[in-house]
Amino acid sequence: MEASRPIGRLERAALQGVMVREVVNFSSFWRSSTFSSTVDPTIYLLAFGFGFGSLVSTVAGYDYIDFVGTGIVATTVLFSGAFPAMYSTFVKYEFQHTYDAILAAPVDTEELVTAEALWIGTRTGIYGCVPMLVAVVFGLDPSWGMLLVPAIAALAGFGWACFGIFIAARAKAIESFSYWQSGLLTPMFLVAGTFFPLDDLPRWAQILGNVNPLFHCVELVRHAVFGLEEWKDAGHLAFLIAFALVSWRLAIRFMERKLIL
Amino acid sequence: MTAQETPHSAIRLRGFVKRFGPVTAVDGLDLDVPFGTCVGLLGPNGAGKSTTMKALTAQVIPDEGELEVLGYRLPEDSKQARAEMGVVPQLDNLDVSLTVEQNLVVFAHLYRVPAGDRKAAVERSLALAGLAARRTSKVDELSGGMRRRLLIARALLHEPRLVLLDEPTVGLDPQVRQELWALIDLLRSEGVSILMSTHYIEEAERLCDTVTIMSHGKAVAVGAPHALIREHAGSEAIEVYGSPARLTEVETLAQARAWRTRRTGTSVSILHGNGAADLDGERRVTNLEDVFVLLTGEEIA
Numbered sequence: 001m002e003a004s005r006p007i008g009r010l011e012r013a014a015l016q017g018v019m020v021r022e023v024v025n026f027s028s029f030w031r032s033s034t035f036s037s038t039v040d041p042t043i044y045l046l047a048f049g050f051g052f053g054s055l056v057s058t059v060a061g062y063d064y065i066d067f068v069g070t071g072i073v074a075t076t077v078l079f080s081g082a083f084p085a086m087y088s089t090f091v092k093y094e095f096q097h098t099y100d101a102i103l104a105a106p107v108d109t110e111e112l113v114t115a116e117a118l119w120i121g122t123r124t125g126i127y128g129c130v131p132m133l134v135a136v137v138f139g140l141d142p143s144w145g146m147l148l149v150p151a152i153a154a155l156a157g158f159g160w161a162c163f164g165i166f167i168a169a170r171a172k173a174i175e176s177f178s179y180w181q182s183g184l185l186t187p188m189f190l191v192a193g194t195f196f197p198l199d200d201l202p203r204w205a206q207i208l209g210n211v212n213p214l215f216h217c218v219e220l221v222r223h224a225v226f227g228l229e230e231w232k233d234a235g236h237l238a239f240l241i242a243f244a245l246v247s248w249r250l251a252i253r254f255m256e257r258k259l260i261l
Numbered sequence: 262m263t264a265q266e267t268p269h270s271a272i273r274l275r276g277f278v279k280r281f282g283p284v285t286a287v288d289g290l291d292l293d294v295p296f297g298t299c300v301g302l303l304g305p306n307g308a309g310k311s312t313t314m315k316a317l318t319a320q321v322i323p324d325e326g327e328l329e330v331l332g333y334r335l336p337e338d339s340k341q342a343r344a345e346m347g348v349v350p351q352l353d354n355l356d357v358s359l360t361v362e363q364n365l366v367v368f369a370h371l372y373r374v375p376a377g378d379r380k381a382a383v384e385r386s387l388a389l390a391g392l393a394a395r396r397t398s399k400v401d402e403l404s405g406g407m408r409r410r411l412l413i414a415r416a417l418l419h420e421p422r423l424v425l426l427d428e429p430t431v432g433l434d435p436q437v438r439q440e441l442w443a444l445i446d447l448l449r450s451e452g453v454s455i456l457m458s459t460h461y462i463e464e465a466e467r468l469c470d471t472v473t474i475m476s477h478g479k480a481v482a483v484g485a486p487h488a489l490i491r492e493h494a495g496s497e498a499i500e501v502y503g504s505p506a507r508l509t510e511v512e513t514l515a516q517a518r519a520w521r522t523r524r525t526g527t528s529v530s531i532l533h534g535n536g537a538a539d540l541d542g543e544r545r546v547t548n549l550e551d552v553f554v555l556l557t558g559e560e561i562a
Contacts, residue, residue, distance in 0.1 A: 017371035021356070024367050028358040097354035101415075104318045104348035105371040106340045261281070261321045 010114060014107040018115035021102070026123075037080035037123075038130040045072045045131045048195050049138060060197040062226070069135025070225050071194035073128045073153055074217040078189055080127040081157035085120050085164025089255075090174055099259055109256045117161040117248065124157025125150040132221075145224040152224060152240070156217040159244035162251040169254035193218045213243040270329070271296050271423045271454035272317065277326035279312050279478075286312040288478035289326070294423070299445075299455040301465035303549075304475035305557055310458040311351065313475075314427045317456070318343055331423055344373060347416030351427040351458075353408055355400045361411055362387070362396040365418060372419035382418045390414035390444070406437035413444060424448060426457040430464060442468060462550040472549070476557040486549050493555055494521075494547035495533030501542035502528045523554045 026033070045068060053064040060067065092098040102112055129149055136142055167180050191198065191205060192214035198206050209215045216236040223233050272294035279287040287309040294300045302310050315321035317330055319339035328335040330342040355364055365386055369379045387393045390410040400408060409429065416424055429445065430438040438461075445468055449455060459465055465472050466486045474482040474489075482489055490496075501511050508529045515522045521532045531542070532551055 013373045014371075017367075017373070020370040021367045024359060024363050025356055096357070097350070097352045098356070100320070100350055100352065101348075101354040101368075102371060103320055104343060104350065105368065106344035106373060107371060108340060259320065261315070 009108070010111055014111040015115040015118070017105065018102060018107060018112055019119050022116060022119040033080075033084065033123075034127070037076065037084075037127040040079050041072050041076040041131040042134050044075055044195075045069065045135060049135070052195065060199065062222075063139070065135060065139045066141075066226070067197075067222075068195060069132055069138070069140040070222040071192070071218045072131040072135065073149060073221045074156070074192050074194055074214045075189060076128045076131055077124055077153050077156045077160055077217055078185065078214060081120055081124045081160030082164040082167075082185060084123075085117065085161040086168045086171075086177055086180075087174075089116070089165045089168035090171060090177075093168070093258065094174075103259060109259050110252050113162070113165055113252045113255050114248070117158050117165060117251065120161035120164075121154045121158030124161070125154030128153025128157065132225075140225075143225050145226070145228070148224040149221055152217065152220050155240050155244060156213065159213060159240060159247050162244065162247035165251040166247060166254055169251065169258050188212050188214050191215070213240060216240050216243075269296050270294055271331055272300075272456055273327075273329040274313075274316075275327040277313070277316065277328060278324045279309075279316065279321055280324050285478055287316075290475070290478065290480055292473055292480065294454055294456050296422075296454050297452045298470040299449045299457065299468055301469035301472035302456060302458040302475060303460065303462070303465050303472050303553060304458075305460060308475040308557070309478040310460075310475060311427065314351075314425055314456075314458055317425055318348055344419070345421055346423040346425065347372075347419070347421035349412050349416045349424065349426045349429055351431060353412065355408060355411060355415075357401045358399065360397050360399055361392050361403070364400060364411060365415060368415045369418050374419050382420075386414035386418050389417060389447075404437075405433055406440060409433060409437075409441060410444065413441070417448075421453070423454045423456070426455060426459075428459055429457060430459070430461060438464070462548065462553055466549045474553060474556055481556045482552065489552050490547050490549055493532075494551040496547060498545055498547045498551060499531045499542040500525070500528045500545055501531065521555055523551060 048068050049065055052068070056064055058064065099112065103109065129146075132140070132146065132149060167177065171177060191201070191209050192212055193209065194214070198209040198215065201209070216239040220233055220236040220240065223229055223236075270293045272292060274290055274292040277287055277290040277292070278285070290309065290313060292300075292302070292313070302313060304310050312321055316323055316328060316335070319336040322336050330339070331345050333339065333342040335342065356367065359367070362383060365383045366379065369382050374382045384393075387396055390413060392407065392411060392414065395403065395407065400411070403411065413426075413429070426445065430441050433441070442464065445455065445457070449468070457465075457468065469486060471483065471485050472489065473480045482493065484492070501508070503511070508524070511529050511531070512522055515529075515531050523530050523532065530551065532547060532555065
């Protein structure tokens with residue numbers, strides 16, 4: 001008989017085990033995943049940059065390429081954070097029965113959700129920078145503040161991954177993703193200050209924008225690149241942290257409801 | 262129910278109840294798996310076998326009852342129990358885009374095999390499952406039997422003292438099934454405690470020291486296969502073939518003499534058949550299936 005060791009919550013061994021599974025699996029589909037996570041936002045960047053950029057030269061005091069080249073990070077965060085979390089969670093639950101296997105090992109739902117979201121968050125931190133680097137080619141000036149961008153994208157990515165897991169945990173069928181996507185995620189993605197500033201929108205849209213985590217991500221990234229505004233950005237950061245924490249607990253709560261009968 | 266309680270059981274359930282809304286899936290189940298034995302959980306679909314299996318890994322939380330696995334109380338200390346046991350699921354949940362070896366490496370991490378022992382653990386499992394030559398094959402290139410062997414190998418990486426097998430040979434060809442039986446028998450001979458749910462009677466008869474027959478969430482019989490057969494079906498059965506009318510006639514006759522019968526499609530079997538010398542039928546040895554059908558009232562598919 002082995003010496004019995006105390007086993008607690010959120011153990012490193014369990015988190016690591018789940019992440020190893022993710023990383024090894026990722027090695028078999030990283031090409032397609034990297035493609036969709038980086039090419040989509042880059043297309044938006046180029047479309048808006050050239051399309052809109054030919055109509056307006058400056059927006060909210062920024063050159064348009066600077067404005068959209070930084071804001072686009074939030075789009076990538078959504079695309080490589082929320083969407084993969086939604087789909088992979090659903091597929092692993094519904095079709096591959098992966099969670100049955102993992103939960104039969106010494107791993108609890110809390111660890112499972114946390115490790116998967118951490119991994120997606122890490123990926124998002126890296127993917128988030130790609131369209132910004134593309135923008136550099138098109139005239140966005142590099143700055144030291146850009147070094148903060150992976151951390152911001154990773155934090156927001158963790159939050160969105162958790163939110164995606166939460167959506168998947170609530171979904172009875174994959175079709176119900178359409179409601180979340182069209183009803184919530186698409187409007188959020190547009191009203192985030194990525195492609196146009198919120199200042200000129202009607203008051204109700206501005207208020208909605210302010211409770212949109214993507215908006216806070218956009219602002220934080222833009223300020224990191226062009227100069228932080230202490231109090232304001234502390235607020236944006238606090239909002240992102242709060243969003244991540246709330247989504248994290250929601251994801252765990254609803255996955256437990258789904259996985260533990 | 263068994264009266265004697267083994268103090269050192271690998272699994273010990275007392276009065277386990279689980280309800281899903283209006284449905285009571287498990288209705289006061291007692292179950293013991295003494296260390297070093299193989300116990301079969303036998304029952305038709307919907308008898309509560311899968312719910313019981315899931316409860317042992319705390320994926321089902323009991324409404325009532327005491328559950329103990331390897332001395333740990335469930336669900337509180339389930340994680341510790343899971344660290345020391347292996348689970349072979351009914352539904353294949355291998356990572357299909359990974360190779361055989363990658364699947365094992367991943368689970369060596371999940372089962373917390375120390376870094377220095379991982380390679381050896383993977384090799385041992387590969388050898389045990391006879392998959393060493395297929396280590397670089399992707400799972401979706403394997404046959405059904407190989408996939409099942411890989412699932413077993415994956416559950417053995419951390420050298421568990423207890424293995425749960427949930428319908429280990431369901432959907433496999435007869436010769437592949439026998440291959441798996443040999444593998445399970447090997448584990449048994451090494452002293453691993455096994456709980457196996459199955460609805461293949463022959464499987465239980467061959468591999469299990471004792472079986473618990475479940476019906477509607479309850480244990481309706483517990484004992485060694487041959488003892489159960491003798492108790493409930495006698496040593497010999499007479500199987501009478503004939504037209505439906507003739508079969509009904511035989512059944513009525515048997516009922517009048519208080520003999521137990523079962524329908525087997527085209528025939529009626531009279532159990533405890535030793536006294537039925539006046540009936541013309543084929544004499545055959547009774548089996549666990551007779552007991553199963555008598556007690557659960559259900560035919561095997």
